Amino acid sequence: MAETCDEWAAAGRLNLWGEVPRIDELYQQKAATLSPERQAWERTLQENLGNAFYLPIHKREFVKGASTAWDFVPDDPTLARVLIIGDSISRAYTLPVRRALAGKANVHRAPENCGPTATGLKKLDVWIGSGKWDVIYFNFGIHDRATPVADYEQRLNQIIVRLRQTGASIIWASTTPIPSVPAKEQDPAAIVERNAIAARLAQKHGLIVDDLFTFITPHLAATQLPNDVHFNARGYELLATRVAASISAGLRPSPERPRRSSSAGRSFRPRTSPAKRARIPPPVPLTLLVRWRFRPPPRLPSRILRPRTPC
Secondary structure, three states, X not given: OHHHXXXXXXXXXXXXXXXXXXXXXXXXXXXXXXXXXXXXXXXXXXXXXXXXXXXXXXXXXXXXXOOOOOOOOOOOOOOEEEEEEOOHXXXXXXXXXXXXXXXXXXXXXXXXXXXXXHHHHHHHHHHXXXXXXXEEEEOOOHHHOXXXXXXXXXXXXXXXXXXXXXXXXXXXXXXXXXXXXXHHOEOHHHHHHHHHHHHHHHHXXXXXXXXXXXXXXXXXXXXXXXXXXXXXXXXXXXXHHHHHHHHHHHOOOOOOOOOOXXXXXXXXXOXXXXXXXXXXXXXXXXXXXXXXXXXXXXXXOHHHXXXXXXX
């Protein structure tokens, strides 16, 4: 659908209304057919993704019907709710993490590239929303590489305090390494320094730590793009596997969440081992009990009356 729109726009072909179709036009038409909940999510994305880069990408993928990190996630009430907060690195591994945890958790993502800690402080309440979260997996670092370390520590501490108020299990993901590119203000030492600050705060607040920096470092030569902070498909596959495992380990049973059961409608049977069931005598018929109560018991064969030899 999006490809057709591009072709018609490039060729100047007109639609039924005598106009050259645009992605925005197709996006609005498709969004109008959604449920109220999905329409509300699309409005949230429109308000937060930004018109410069991510929102046009989302609209194009939405029109094509392709899955993205910002898909609407209809919650299964029997599963935990997980929120991922982070930059473009986390955006790239959100979808494979969602697939990896299918049937285990409802994996949501904050409705934007979350950028630096300064943006986090402003937008955190929007990202958290009003729902209850079981796990929040988050990172700030690459976009804070030029942030003064004192400001980074203060802001990150405030973010952690706010996240802990949700009652969720909080997992801090260390920032992945960056190559040295002075023209892009990319200094590897800046990430190491901020990871150390974050690790100290995580220990202070009792957070779970997923050390992605150490995990991916041995694979950088094969997975990180040249002079870039981003990764190739193999790199994001490795990160997604690691992140999914960390989130899965952070899940804990919730007494408020109904349990999923595959035995609905079946009669209950006590779990007794075969050996123990063999030692349980069969129940005595009620008619025999009545006869024993009001009449002398019948004469039983001597084979039955013979005492058993002790074991």
